[in-house]
Amino acid sequence: MGATRFGAITIGLGLAGALATSPAHSESGSDAEIALLKQQLKMLEQKIDKLQKQSDANAATAAAANAHAKAADAKAADAKTVANANAALPVKGPVAASGVVVSMPNNRPTICTADDQNCIAITGRIHYDVGGYRYRPDTAATTPQKLDNGENLRRARIGITGKFLSDWNFALIYDFGGSSDGFGGTGAAGAAPVGFLPGGQTSGVENAYLSYTGFKPFGGKMAIEGGVMDLLWTMDESTSSNDILFMERASAGIIAQNIAAGDFRSAFGSRWWNDQLWVGGYVTGPTSGSIHSASSVIPAGTSEQYGGVVRAAGNPINGKDYSVHIGADAEWLIQPPRNLVTQAQTLTLSDRPELRIDPTTLISTGAIANVSGAQVYGVEAAATYGSFIAQGEYYWFNIDRTANTGLPPFGAPSLKFDGGYAQVGYVLTGETHAYNPATASYGGIKPANPVSFAGGGWGAWEIAGRVSQMNLNDQLATAAGIAGGRQTVYTAALNWYVTGNVRFMLDYLHGTISKQASAISTVDAGSKFDAVALRTQVAW
Known part of the structure; x- marks a missing residue:
């Protein structure tokens, strides 16, 4: 209870005491004074009620503010917990202002648009x-x-692979390898040198193709492609040389x-x-x-x-x-x-x-x-x-x-x-x-x-x-x-x-x-x- 309210109650009690202890007056004068005092006492009671309501409202406001503060603290704690959990997960890559996503799947540097419809990656093997x-x-x-x-140096390949508009795939890969295999498999005059396989392993363009994979007939996937490529013919050749x-x-x-x-x-x-x-x-x-x-x-x-x-x-x-x-x-x-x-x-x-x-x-x-x-x-x-x-x-x-x-x-x-x-x-x-x-x-x-x-x-x-x-x-x-x-x-x-x-x-x-x-x-x-x-x- 506030000091103002306490003072008002004290005044009211004092007036009541004065009425009880004052000497007797004439009947008419006493009635008038009593009426005045009652009126003043009523006004004090109204003031006390008003102060009581203000005090209750202030207490409710303080309680609400305290509850909001506790909720904010709990939310901050939850956010910190989620952040710590996410820190342990693999990060796909930062999104730059341009909407480009940089990632490293299997340690291959890859750049994609934010919608993953267009990508380009650097690939290689030694x-x-x-x-x-x-x-x-x-x-x-x-x-x-x-x-x-x-x-x-059997293989030394470096190049790029990627896609655009989601369904178009491409690759451009050059092989610098074959240091003991010979280059091109032919001699200076066009004859195959002794011990070399004509048309065999060469240093040169190993992949340069374009492939479209937008068709999905009969519940499967389909690729239409052309260029220079590793043909998926025979099981051994269809297995990557890395595998x-x-x-x-x-x-x-x-x-x-x-x-x-x-x-x-x-x-x-x-x-x-x-x-x-x-x-x-x-x-x-x-x-x-x-x-x-x-x-x-x-x-x-x-x-x-x-x-x-x-x-x-x-x-x-x-x-x-x-x-x-x-x-x-x-x-x-x-x-x-x-x-x-x-x-x-x-x-x-x-x-x-x-x-x-x-x-x-x-x-x-x-x-x-x-x-x-x-x-x-x-x-x-x-x-x-x-x-x-x-x-x-x-x-x-x-x-x-x-x-x-x-x-x-x-x-x-x-x-x-x-x-x-x-x-x-x-x-x-x-x-x-x-x-x-x-x-x-x-x-x-x-x-x-x-x-x-x-x-x-x-x-x-x-x-x-x-x-x-x-x-x-x-x-x-x-x-x-x-x-x-x-x-x-x-x-x-x-x-x-x-x-x-x-x-x-x-x-x-x-x-x-x-x-x-x-x-x-x-x-x-x-x-x-x-x-x-x-x-x-x-x-x-």
């Missing part, structure tokens, strides 16, 4: 190999006589792809996929490293080739801890490369022994003359169960030699070759290879505990084994036959996934090559080799 061979017999009759130890179990893919697949598919290939076509099925087909041309000109000098007047590939594959059986993949492939070389001066149409099938430290080929058909076309048919299968993965492919080759070039041999029968591989892998640390429906292949390993000296992580560890075989012999003991050799390679691998971007690969290879000096020769020019190689891989 695969650096070192290794050595034990090659035998090292004699004057052996071809080649030895394989050189050394190193090879393959071994340093190199099996020779049978490489030889098949080099005819009209593979890396650096110009192509136009389409693919469709959903969670269980992938179907695609492309018209293909030369690789980006090829030179085609009517000139007789550069390089001997070579015309463009063209062909086509189709693939159908899928993942019909899958569950939480298992999956099964099956597929089939076909490839056609419709127009082989032609020398516009001599009219010769030739095709060479060859590969290095599943390692690229020394670029020498141990099996090769040489230049097959009068090639009018070629076909390759293949099957593929794979399965996973927990941390275990198994995969295999097999290919049948048919080379037609009926081109009307006016050059011998005339009317030679078609050549038939075959080859394949089978491989298994097991992740010791428990991670699994996830299936990628967009490529109909299995991806790589992302370690659950990346290497960290502070956190104690040791990354992921994987062991793998493979046996591969390629037969480039046909119609032996005849003048029209080809003695390209039969190669079998056994490979054991240990892979250490340090982080999601860094991997070390240690491979041991044992190979045997059975080869005649010529189709009609009985001289055995076969050989054996052992090799150990280490790859340091960085990719983003």
Whole structure:
């Protein structure tokens, strides 16, 4: 109760006391005084009531203010708690005043508009190999006589990928690698140097394509694309070189792809996929490293080739801890490369022994003359169960030699070759290879505990084994036959996934090559080799 109210009550009590103790007056005078005092007392009571109401209102206002203050404190505490929780979550990236979002998915620098409709990212990979061979017999009759130890910057790619208007995708990637593979695969005068694969690994434009993914027919996704690209033909080739179990893919697949598919290939076509099925087909041309000109000098007047590939594959059986993949492939070389001066149409099938430290080929058909076309048919299968993965492919080759070039041999029968591989892998640390429906292949390993000296992580560890075989012999003991050799390679691998971007690969290879000096020769020019190689891989 306030001081004003207390004073008023005191005055009222005093007046009441005065009335009680004052001497008696005349009746009329006393009545008048009593009436006056009653009136004054009533006014005081009214004043007291008014003061009481003001005091109650002030108390209510103070209580409300106190409640608001407590609510504000609680809200601030909640906001602080949320902020602390959000601080532990991955940050997509700051939004600049222009509406641009900067992020680092898988440590790849990426810039997108705020609506995520337009993005551009910097991508790259470095695969650096070192290794050595034990090659035998090292004699004057052996071809080649030895394989050189050394190193090879196998891949050194840098470029950009991205999208615009949500449905248009693009890539422009250049490969500076191949320090031991040779550049362009041709000599100064246009002839393939000894031991090099014509049209094989080159330094140059590896990807330069545009893809439209706006169509989504039949409940799946679809891409229409063209340019220079890595064709998703065969399962091994559809697996990124960042994710393959071994340093190199099996020779049978490489030889098949080099005819009209593979890396650096110009192509136009389409693919469709959903969670269980992938179907695609492309018209293909030369690789980006090829030179085609009517000139007789550069390089001997070579015309463009063209062909086509189709693939159908899928993942019909899958569950939480298992999956099964099956597929089939076909490839056609419709127009082989032609020398516009001599009219010769030739095709060479060859590969290095599943390692690229020394670029020498141990099996090769040489230049097959009068090639009018070629076909390759293949099957593929794979399965996973927990941390275990198994995969295999097999290919049948048919080379037609009926081109009307006016050059011998005339009317030679078609050549038939075959080859394949089978491989298994097991992740010791428990991670699994996830299936990628967009490529109909299995991806790589992302370690659950990346290497960290502070956190104690040791990354992921994987062991793998493979046996591969390629037969480039046909119609032996005849003048029209080809003695390209039969190669079998056994490979054991240990892979250490340090982080999601860094991997070390240690491979041991044992190979045997059975080869005649010529189709009609009985001289055995076969050989054996052992090799150990280490790859340091960085990719983003």
